[in-house]
Amino acid sequence: MAKSMTTRADDYAQWYNDLVLKSGLAEYSAVRGCMNIKPYGFAIWEGMKDVLDRRFKETGHVNASFPLLIPKSFFSREADHVEGFAKECAVVTHYRLKNDPEGGIVVDPDAKLEEEMIIRPTSETLMWDAYKGWIQSYRDLPLLINQWANVMRWEMRTRLFLRTAEFHWQEGHTAHATSAEAMAEARKMLDVYAEFMEGTMAVPVIRGIKTETERFAGAVETFTVEGLMQDGKALQMGTSHFLGQNFAKAFDVTFLDKEGKRDLVWGTSWGVSTRMMGALIMVHSDDEGLVLPPKLAPTQVVLVPIMKGKDSAGPLLEKLEGIASALRAKGLRVKVDDDDTKRPGWKFAEYELRGVPVRLAMGGRDLENGTIELARRDLRTKETVPADGIVDTVVGLMDTIQDSLFQKALDYRNSHIHRADNWADFEAALDKGGFVFAHWDGTAKTENEIKTKTKATIRCLPLEGQGMETEESGACILTGNPSARRVLFARAY
Amino acid sequence: MAKSMTTRADDYAQWYNDLVLKSGLAEYSAVRGCMNIKPYGFAIWEGMKDVLDRRFKETGHVNASFPLLIPKSFFSREADHVEGFAKECAVVTHYRLKNDPEGGIVVDPDAKLEEEMIIRPTSETLMWDAYKGWIQSYRDLPLLINQWANVMRWEMRTRLFLRTAEFHWQEGHTAHATSAEAMAEARKMLDVYAEFMEGTMAVPVIRGIKTETERFAGAVETFTVEGLMQDGKALQMGTSHFLGQNFAKAFDVTFLDKEGKRDLVWGTSWGVSTRMMGALIMVHSDDEGLVLPPKLAPTQVVLVPIMKGKDSAGPLLEKLEGIASALRAKGLRVKVDDDDTKRPGWKFAEYELRGVPVRLAMGGRDLENGTIELARRDLRTKETVPADGIVDTVVGLMDTIQDSLFQKALDYRNSHIHRADNWADFEAALDKGGFVFAHWDGTAKTENEIKTKTKATIRCLPLEGQGMETEESGACILTGNPSARRVLFARAY
Numbered sequence A, B: 001m002a003k004s005m006t007t008r009a010d011d012y013a014q015w016y017n018d019l020v021l022k023s024g025l026a027e028y029s030a031v032r033g034c035m036n037i038k039p040y041g042f043a044i045w046e047g048m049k050d051v052l053d054r055r056f057k058e059t060g061h062v063n064a065s066f067p068l069l070i071p072k073s074f075f076s077r078e079a080d081h082v083e084g085f086a087k088e089c090a091v092v093t094h095y096r097l098k099n100d101p102e103g104g105i106v107v108d109p110d111a112k113l114e115e116e117m118i119i120r121p122t123s124e125t126l127m128w129d130a131y132k133g134w135i136q137s138y139r140d141l142p143l144l145i146n147q148w149a150n151v152m153r154w155e156m157r158t159r160l161f162l163r164t165a166e167f168h169w170q171e172g173h174t175a176h177a178t179s180a181e182a183m184a185e186a187r188k189m190l191d192v193y194a195e196f197m198e199g200t201m202a203v204p205v206i207r208g209i210k211t212e213t214e215r216f217a218g219a220v221e222t223f224t225v226e227g228l229m230q231d232g233k234a235l236q237m238g239t240s241h242f243l244g245q246n247f248a249k250a251f252d253v254t255f256l257d258k259e260g261k262r263d264l265v266w267g268t269s270w271g272v273s274t275r276m277m278g279a280l281i282m283v284h285s286d287d288e289g290l291v292l293p294p295k296l297a298p299t300q301v302v303l304v305p306i307m308k309g310k311d312s313a314g315p316l317l318e319k320l321e322g323i324a325s326a327l328r329a330k331g332l333r334v335k336v337d338d339d340d341t342k343r344p345g346w347k348f349a350e351y352e353l354r355g356v357p358v359r360l361a362m363g364g365r366d367l368e369n370g371t372i373e374l375a376r377r378d379l380r381t382k383e384t385v386p387a388d389g390i391v392d393t394v395v396g397l398m399d400t401i402q403d404s405l406f407q408k409a410l411d412y413r414n415s416h417i418h419r420a421d422n423w424a425d426f427e428a429a430l431d432k433g434g435f436v437f438a439h440w441d442g443t444a445k446t447e448n449e450i451k452t453k454t455k456a457t458i459r460c461l462p463l464e465g466q467g468m469e470t471e472e473s474g475a476c477i478l479t480g481n482p483s484a485r486r487v488l489f490a491r492a493y
Helices: A012-022 A039-058 A079-088 A124-134 A179-199 A246-251 A275-284 A313-329 A344-353 A364-369 A390-414 A423-432 A444-454 B012-022 B039-058 B079-088 B124-134 B179-199 B246-251 B275-284 B313-329 B344-353 B364-369 B390-414 B423-432 B444-454
Strands: A026-028 A035-037 A069-071 A091-094 A097-099 A105-107 A112-119 A143-152 A166-176 A206-209 A221-228 A234-244 A254-256 A262-264 A266-273 A301-306 A334-336 A358-363 A371-376 A381-386 A417-420 A435-439 A457-462 A486-490 B026-028 B035-037 B069-071 B091-094 B097-099 B105-107 B112-119 B143-152 B166-176 B206-209 B221-228 B234-244 B254-256 B262-264 B266-273 B301-306 B334-336 B358-363 B371-376 B381-386 B417-420 B435-439 B456-462 B486-491
Touching: A012 A026, A012 A275, A035 A039, A039 A143, A039 A166, A039 A179, A039 A275, A079 B097, A097 B079, A124 A143, A124 A166, A124 A246, A143 B143, A166 A179, A179 A206, A179 A221, A179 A234, A179 A266, A221 A275, A221 A390, A221 A457, A221 A486, A234 A246, A234 A275, A246 A266, A266 A275, A275 A390, A301 A313, A301 A344, A313 A334, A313 A358, A313 A364, A313 A390, A344 A358, A358 A364, A358 A390, A364 A371, A371 A390, A381 A390, A417 A423, A423 A435, A423 A444, A423 A486, A444 A457, B012 B026, B012 B275, B035 B039, B039 B143, B039 B166, B039 B179, B039 B275, B079 B246, B124 B143, B124 B166, B124 B246, B166 B179, B179 B206, B179 B221, B179 B234, B179 B266, B221 B275, B221 B390, B221 B456, B221 B486, B234 B246, B234 B275, B246 B266, B266 B275, B275 B390, B301 B313, B301 B344, B313 B334, B313 B358, B313 B364, B313 B390, B344 B358, B358 B364, B358 B390, B364 B371, B371 B390, B381 B390, B417 B423, B423 B435, B423 B444, B423 B486, B444 B456
Parallel strands: A301 A334, A301 A358, A417 A435, B301 B334, B301 B358, B417 B435
Antiparallel strands: A026 A035, A069 A112, A091 A112, A091 B091, A097 A105, A143 A166, A166 A266, A206 A221, A206 A457, A221 A234, A234 A266, A254 A262, A358 A371, A371 A381, A435 A486, A457 A486, B026 B035, B069 B112, B091 B112, B097 B105, B143 B166, B166 B266, B206 B221, B206 B456, B221 B234, B234 B266, B254 B262, B358 B371, B371 B381, B435 B486, B456 B486
């Protein structure tokens, strides 16, 4: 199967699309720009959700649910917010169909809504409207709410997982008594995201601040985590926003402080989406198929018996089931593939395509010799090892593979952060792929001009502690005007 | 707080609404007919989802995700299906807003969709369209897919959880090679629902078959589980449908069988929703607030220190934290409420309102005497018991309370199944509240006439093995025409 797939070198975009389809993660549905997420893809997403949801709860957040539809008047309450989303909104105008006297079904013109509704592209407006009723005094703060939801942004050009009209995400929306506390929350959730991406997805990220141009519509400050794909393009993997008092103002959300003084509440919002699936696929996979980090692989170990006729199957399967049980007892997700209608070679290719981290295979001779074949998906190595002790070996391999994938991605990422101090070097660096760390004069005009000339955008101003200077005077690579720090450019998804 | 609540005897509907609001489960949002599910309510729903999702997976199902929007032409493909849902559809007609030159934001008339889209009221059409691509041969069957999703039905009269325009649910959609296998699946999932409702929600249900009038739009047979609320009204708590080949025909889904013959696939669908929250509340709760079965209570045990000034707090809290840790180690969900800004009496009322199954309270004298006060929410009893052994006592109480709630609800339900053999008895029995088991002549005309006269509907034809005869000749209570069996009537939500 994998043979017919486009390689990364041939056409990276096509490779990605083929891989998503062939490995059974997702496909386009009949609805323009929307996906069917297939069971295998959804199982990976469920794994991500589980880990994140646990972290959100450990950090004091609770889940809740708010409506899908937003009345147009609500949506318009925060001026920057509506400006940012108005151009990509699905609008509900009617609430009934009826039979057409001339045949077929039509929208009933008598069932027109008095006020149109928008399918939520994000839920700040509805949640802040609710918060007005939930928050009276400092005792009600902080309010730390998360919602797992589907949202819709009517994108014209879509790509599976990376950009779809409807997508799944979580959106945290918190309210605080002070600016400092809200800012600390926005930063904390950025760290939760970064730790998840690095620790669970094995995808290294750079934490930074967005420029005003790239800021979320309605935010005072937007923090971002940026990953680097194997084609040298950056991907924004999640954002966390300090909203100041913008939504509190728009929805009149105030609280009585300890001194009995009434004040506006401070807010944050933060979200990650099924877009992370795109990053997971693009960072690790190869020309043979998916490569999944063990922590997110729906099946971590597959055991394949090499049967010659059904006669020898009994003891072999018994042995493999024994190993599988022992692995499951250690908490691993394990499958024994005893389907005798498929050849071992077909199965090997299938599990490579699907990115199962470890494959164990055993034939009659192995059974006699007390050996087993162990294959690692990430390195595509295989070796015959003693069957005794295989359980501990495989359990240990889970961490080894997880770490190795992260290290490989980190090495690639680190070797693709270029510095450029003049325009020629800047363009050359961009063409090599990866991030370019360069001086910029701080104006939106220059930012836009660079984007027009090169298709590169400012991904972020990296935060401290990541080995990139946050203060350094220099000259803008485009205008030569003074610059107080370097920023991180890249071509991006 | 509980004092100001309407009682069940005063006004059951108002009691229910007050309770949902005051206990912090949910509220109406600013969007007509839609809810904000608040964190406490959502935590209960998450508990339900966890148990059901595990059961679905244990019975071989996998989760996937399909789009929110359905093109109108798809929706119309199955004639009965569109007929059943057309009158309550939210319709998306445009995909952009724009600034009104006269101020404000308006729908952009240039962004009209070529084909209108419906917000899914259920996903048979989209999923069967996908299945056409997923199913080629008998090897691809059975296909056992579930989706957790939000759906929308534009209801005119809404009630929190029981009937809202948008609601959360799961919808299983399976495809099979034979009619018998599909029928067995539909029945199996009905049993999974019934076991969940009785075993986890502590709500007894009657399993039955819907009449043709009440059948799901597009199904050949609809199975139902029916509960009885404390006001004597029935509630349909979940349904499972045998779809025959209806959707396979509409979407041309065929497979090659083992003999190489092409045939249409057989289907089922089955769903339960946030409506179950309504049943959970209405079956167990009382005039003081919620009563939650331990298996679904977000907090199963609350520990309240009775502190006189801060001095004595140290040893008391230490003791309670020790008990809490021991309970948590046994897998219980436990909270120690050490908030010293609130009086114990206020806390007691609050946790009664919220339905926490067990409350433990300890004061300075208890600490000296080695005693603790143990209160059961379901019976509203309290007693002072030795603090030694309290952990085992409370662990044991979880099952005791769970069983006791079920038994109480079962006794109520069983004492509210009346038999009636003539019209006068039938009307009198309906007025007593509960189910009436009576003969019906099998026609939709009579069914409708009974509904018009009494507001009672046929809830189901009970399945075998529930102590209700499934065959017994008699005379219809309305028309006197011959009847082959009794059916179950009730006024219902």
